[in-house]
Amino acid sequence: MSDLPVRPEDLGEWLNGGGPDADIVISSRLRLARNLAGFPFLTRIDADQRAELEELLRSKLTGSRIANDLLYVDLKKADVIDRLCLVERHLISKDHASGEGERGVALSTREAVSIMVNEEDHLRIQVLRSGFRPEEAFREIRRVDDALESALDFAFSAQFGYLTACPTNVGTGMRVSVMLHLPALVMTKQIEKVFHAVSKINLAVRGVYGEGTQPSGDFYQISNQVTLGRSEEDILKTVHEVVPQIIRYERNVRDSLIAENRRGLEDRVWRAYGMLERARLITSEETMDLLSAVRMGVNLGLIEQMPISMVNELFIQTQPAHLQKMEGRRLETPERDITRADFIRKRLNQLN
Amino acid sequence: MSDLPVRPEDLGEWLNGGGPDADIVISSRLRLARNLAGFPFLTRIDADQRAELEELLRSKLTGSRIANDLLYVDLKKADVIDRLCLVERHLISKDHASGEGERGVALSTREAVSIMVNEEDHLRIQVLRSGFRPEEAFREIRRVDDALESALDFAFSAQFGYLTACPTNVGTGMRVSVMLHLPALVMTKQIEKVFHAVSKINLAVRGVYGEGTQPSGDFYQISNQVTLGRSEEDILKTVHEVVPQIIRYERNVRDSLIAENRRGLEDRVWRAYGMLERARLITSEETMDLLSAVRMGVNLGLIEQMPISMVNELFIQTQPAHLQKMEGRRLETPERDITRADFIRKRLNQLN
Numbered sequence: 001m002s003d004l005p006v007r008p009e010d011l012g013e014w015l016n017g018g019g020p021d022a023d024i025v026i027s028s029r030l031r032l033a034r035n036l037a038g039f040p041f042l043t044r045i046d047a048d049q050r051a052e053l054e055e056l057l058r059s060k061l062t063g064s065r066i067a068n069d070l071l072y073v074d075l076k077k078a079d080v081i082d083r084l085c086l087v088e089r090h091l092i093s094k095d096h097a098s099g100e101g102e103r104g105v106a107l108s109t110r111e112a113v114s115i116m117v118n119e120e121d122h123l124r125i126q127v128l129r130s131g132f133r134p135e136e137a138f139r140e141i142r143r144v145d146d147a148l149e150s151a152l153d154f155a156f157s158a159q160f161g162y163l164t165a166c167p168t169n170v171g172t173g174m175r176v177s178v179m180l181h182l183p184a185l186v187m188t189k190q191i192e193k194v195f196h197a198v199s200k201i202n203l204a205v206r207g208v209y210g211e212g213t214q215p216s217g218d219f220y221q222i223s224n225q226v227t228l229g230r231s232e233e234d235i236l237k238t239v240h241e242v243v244p245q246i247i248r249y250e251r252n253v254r255d256s257l258i259a260e261n262r263r264g265l266e267d268r269v270w271r272a273y274g275m276l277e278r279a280r281l282i283t284s285e286e287t288m289d290l291l292s293a294v295r296m297g298v299n300l301g302l303i304e305q306m307p308i309s310m311v312n313e314l315f316i317q318t319q320p321a322h323l324q325k326m327e328g329r330r331l332e333t334p335e336r337d338i339t340r341a342d343f344i345r346k347r348l349n350q351l352n
Numbered sequence: 353m354s355d356l357p358v359r360p361e362d363l364g365e366w367l368n369g370g371g372p373d374a375d376i377v378i379s380s381r382l383r384l385a386r387n388l389a390g391f392p393f394l395t396r397i398d399a400d401q402r403a404e405l406e407e408l409l410r411s412k413l414t415g416s417r418i419a420n421d422l423l424y425v426d427l428k429k430a431d432v433i434d435r436l437c438l439v440e441r442h443l444i445s446k447d448h449a450s451g452e453g454e455r456g457v458a459l460s461t462r463e464a465v466s467i468m469v470n471e472e473d474h475l476r477i478q479v480l481r482s483g484f485r486p487e488e489a490f491r492e493i494r495r496v497d498d499a500l501e502s503a504l505d506f507a508f509s510a511q512f513g514y515l516t517a518c519p520t521n522v523g524t525g526m527r528v529s530v531m532l533h534l535p536a537l538v539m540t541k542q543i544e545k546v547f548h549a550v551s552k553i554n555l556a557v558r559g560v561y562g563e564g565t566q567p568s569g570d571f572y573q574i575s576n577q578v579t580l581g582r583s584e585e586d587i588l589k590t591v592h593e594v595v596p597q598i599i600r601y602e603r604n605v606r607d608s609l610i611a612e613n614r615r616g617l618e619d620r621v622w623r624a625y626g627m628l629e630r631a632r633l634i635t636s637e638e639t640m641d642l643l644s645a646v647r648m649g650v651n652l653g654l655i656e657q658m659p660i661s662m663v664n665e666l667f668i669q670t671q672p673a674h675l676q677k678m679e680g681r682r683l684e685t686p687e688r689d690i691t692r693a694d695f696i697r698k699r700l701n702q703l704n
Contacts, residue, residue, distance in 0.1 A: 263690055267632035278626030280619035338615060352704070 011316055012089060012111030012128065017308035019131015023299040024247045026179040026219065026312070027128055029090070030137040032145055033164040033173035034123040035155040041165040042118055047101065050118060054102035057117045057152075061106040066147040070106040070115070075099075081330070084321030090128060092116055113144055120165050121173075123148070132247070134176050134239055138232065160228065171228030176239050179208065180246060183218040183296045184253040191220075194246055202226050203242060217288030217315065222246070254300060269297030273306075277348045281334075282341040287318045305351045318344060363668055364441060364463030364480065369660035371483015375651040376599045378531040378571065378664070379482055381442070382489040384497055385516045385525035385579075386475040387507040393517040394470055399453070402470060406454035409469045409504075413458040418499040422458045422465070427451075433682070436673030442480060444468055465496055472517050473525075475500070484599070486528050486591055490584065512580065523580030528591050531560065532598060535570040535648045536605040543572075546598055554578050555594060569640030569667065574598070606652060621649030625658075629700045633686075634693045639670045657703045670696060 014027040035041060039053050062072045075083055075096065083097040091114040092105050103118035116124040125148070127141040148154075155163040161171040169175075185191040195205050206221040222243060224235045257265050272293035276282075282290075295311045297303040316322060318340050324331050327339055366379040387393060391405050414424050427435055427448065435449040443466040444457050455470035468476040477500070479493040500506075507515040514525040521527075537543040547557050558573040574595060576587045609617050624645035628634075634642075647663045649655040668674060670692050676683050679691055 263632055267693070270630040270632055271627055274626035274630030275623055277630070278622040280615055280622055341619070 011313050012091075014090075014111065014128040014130045015309065015312040015316060016130050017312050019129060019133055021244075021247050022131040022308070024181055024250050025132035025243070026181055027090075027130055028132055028134045028137050029126060029128050029177040029179070029221075030134065030141045031124055031126040031175050031177075032141060033121040033162065033169040034125065034145070034148070034152075035121050035163060035165065036123075037153040037155045039122060042120065042122065043165055051102045053122060054104065054118050057123065058104060058106075060148070060151050061115060061117070064147065064151060066113075066115075066144055069109050070113070071108075072104055072106045075103045075105060076101065081321050081324050085325050088319040088321050089316055091126075093119060093124075095119065096124075112140070115144070115148075121169070132178065132243060134178065134236055138176075138236055167228075168225075169227050171226075172230070172232050172235065174227055174232050174235060175223050176235055177206075177221045177223035178239060178243050179219060179221050180243070180250070181217075181219055181292065181295060182246070182250050183292050184257055185250050186218045187257070188253055190249075190253060194249065198222060198242065198246075201238060201242065203238065216285060217292040219288075219292070254296070258300065265300070266297075266302050269293050269300075269302050273297065273303060273348075276344050278345070279341045281337045282344065283337055284318065284320060284340070287340060287344065288315065291315055291318075306348075310347070310351075314344060314347065363665050364443075366442075366463065366480040366482045367661065367664040367668060368482050369664050371481060371485055373596075373599050374483040374660070376533055376602050377484035377595070378533055379442075379480055380484055380486045380489050381478060381480050381529040381531070381573075382486065382493045383476055383478040383527050383529075384493060385473040385514065385521040386477065386497070386500070386504075387473050387515060387517070388475075389505040389507045391474060394472065394474065395517055403454045405474060406456065406470050409475065410456060410458075412500070412503050413467060413469070416499065416503060418465075418467075418496055421461050422467070423460075424456055424458045427455045427457060428453065433673050433676050437677050440671040440673050441668055443478075445471060445476075447471065448476075464492070467496075467500075473521070484530065484595060486530065486588055490528075490588055519580075520577075521579050523578075524582070524584050524587065526579055526584050526587060527575050528587055529558075529573045529575035530591060530595050531571060531573050532595070532602070533569075533571055533644065533647060534598070534602050535644050536609055537602050538570045539609070540605055542601070542605060546601065550574060550594065550598075553590060553594060555590065568637060569644040571640075571644070606648070610652065617652070618649075618654050621645045621652075621654050625649065625655060625700075628696050630697070631693045633689045634696065635689055636670065636672060636692070639692060639696065640667065643667055643670075658700075662699065662703075666696060666699065 019025070036053065039045065039049060042050070045053070058072055061070055073086070075092070083092070086092045086105065087094050087097045089111065091107060091111060093116070096103060096105070096116050096119040101118065105117065106115040107113070112128060114126045125141060125144055127137045127144065129137045157163055162173040164170050164173055182191060185194060198205055202225045204223050204225050206223065208216060208219045208221065224238065272290040276290050276294065291311055291314055294303060294306070295308070298306050298308050298311055317326065320336055323336055323339050323343065331339055371377070388405065391397065391401060394402070397405070410424055413422055425438070427444070435444070438444045438457065439446050439449045441463065443459060443463060445468070448455060448457070448468050448471040453470065457469065458467040459465070464480060466478045477493060477496055479489045479496065481489045509515055513523040516522050516525055534543060537546060550557055554577045556575050556577050558575065560568060560571045560573065576590065624642040628642050628646065643663055643666055646655060646658070647660070650658050650660050650663055669678065672688055675688055675691050675695065683691055
């Protein structure tokens with residue numbers, strides 16, 4: 001196993017549990033899709049051009065002062081576990097990890113900025129922040145984008161805006177994603193109402209690991225669908241109008257759960273804690289579900305001894321690739337369930 | 353609430369987890385049905401005679417040296433919670449608790465001997481021992497029976513033996529019951545085979561609280577069906593032939609569970625422990641099931657910090673009447689589930 005610039009033990013800023021509305025909003029993410037004018041889209045590029053493009057972008061990214069200490073990971077050379085680690089911490093997409101050919105990702109310290117090279121587009125710039133602060137992420141990503149644009153010639157049309165490999169990204173090339181933790185809405189089966197309302201205003205609901213993934217652990221990503229014909233400010237405005245309503249809705253349901261049946265809720269979150277504390281075998285899915293209940297318990301003050309950052313860390317560190325990376329070897333699924341249970345137990349025992 | 357001669361905190365000898373094969377055999381119980389020659393059976397007795405009979409038996413039982421320090425509980429006067437406490441610790445039957453009219457029970461210290469007065473028969477003598485020792489219980493009950501017979505005139509026929517209110521008890525009037533904990537046979541769905549084999553040789557399988565009760569927590573009582581035409585020694589011989597086979601069967605299945613999937617078994621017993629340790633609401637049924645898994649874990653050395661006597665105690669002390677007795681007040685079901693969870697948690701925390 002190779003060495004990643006990010007160690008599995010050290011997690012990004014976005015997992016520290018801070019930022020506005022961090023009880024419900026895990027993170028705010030912005031990404032921009034950009035392509036260079038002088039190269040074909042990756043769907044039509046040949047092998048030589050692809051290699052040339054990757055080399056060019058790598059040198060521009062690592063040679064510049066675009067973001068603090070950008071470190072470049074060559075994903076063609078990287079071990080599969082390392083690549084999956086980067087997926088698990090939301091620094092690259094699943095497709096980018098499992099893809100082929102010259103490609104990479106440049107990461108800033110503490111993972112606030114990640115720039116994928118040769119994913120669907122030549123460049124996918126991402127800024128990730130803990131809590132609900134898309135504006136702050138937007139200011140940061142604009143800074144990165146401007147710095148890149150001063151060094152590179154982006155494919156841009158006066159009529160359409162930024163040109164991208166897939167037409168759904170043309171225009172601003174921007175996607176805002178807010179990752180929400182909505183256990184009370186799931187528990188009371190009111191989450192469908194949220195989906196319905198959100199879809200009407202062209203926002204999409206996705207699972208934790210993006211398009212096509214199932215929601216797990218009561219986490220949902222809300223993001224814009226449309227990139228064309230709307231300004232960045234418009235997109236942000238919609239998110240700023242909608243997300244606080246969902247946050248209020250989740251908080252109200254939590255409050256009524258407490259008011260109506262505090263014991264029942266305590267029982268639920270403490271049983272989840274007890275299972276994590278004592279299990280000897282545990283799957284990734286069950287871990288997500290139990291941690292979700294514990295996270296709500298911590299946020300509602302029902303579980304006091306556990307810092308929220310630790311809950312957030314466990315979400316990432318119990319994922320398959322992180323477990324294997326920390327263990328320093330490949331593990332088959334049954335062995336992973338053992339290692340995961342042992343890891344969680346050890347961490348929770350530190351609290352006693 | 354009145355005072356019982358037995359306090360809910362102090363439990364009988366039969367719960368100390370000792371005795372032969374105590375990992376699987378909770379207790380060995382013997383009971384004799386006896387009636388006085390000069391009185392009608394209780395099915396045909398009138399109120400005056402019933403009162404007279406109770407007074408006579410009470411004075412004989414408390415005035416004599418039949419067993420150490422026999423204490424008499426007047427069940428007509430006893431509070432319902434106290435009566436149910438006695439059922440929960442297997443000292444009187446459900447019917448005796450919920451019955452009407454003059455009736456009572458004489459209890460020896462540490463509950464090894466209990467003698468019900470005016471239950472189905474005039475006297476029901478019971479001896480209870482921890483572990484598998486029906487012979488020892490038999491010697492003790494014969495001693496008690498002889499002592500009683502020297503002071504009372506029992507209804508006896510040279511042809512049939514002891515005469516009893518229900519024909520199924522005529523003859524020896526003896527029932528041997530062995531309470532077995534068979535979690536591995538239940539888990540692997542092999543328990544039905546045991547029932548089938550046992551029923552063929554005229555032994556009955558019953559739940560923890562006797563006839564007509566459902567098995568819970570993987571506990572089963574094996575007892576003889578026939579009292580007529582067989583000597584006490586014959587009945588004991590059958591039990592001595594059959595029960596060790598069931599014990600071996602359960603032990604073999606436990607061993608293969610460990611050999612084939614030690615982790616899986618550890619996971620099961622520790623999750624049960626974790627739930628007991630952390631739940632804030634818990635029903636009696638769930639408690640039985642979880643304690644059953646924990647008991648097996650303790651007996652297999654998978655859970656080390658918990659003495660088996662504590663597991664056995666929790667089985668009794670978490671029953672509804674015991675909980676209410678210890679709490680000193682009536683509790684409705686939802687409140688009982690809270691009190692039960694709090695009680696268990698407090699006890700288990702003493703181990704940390």
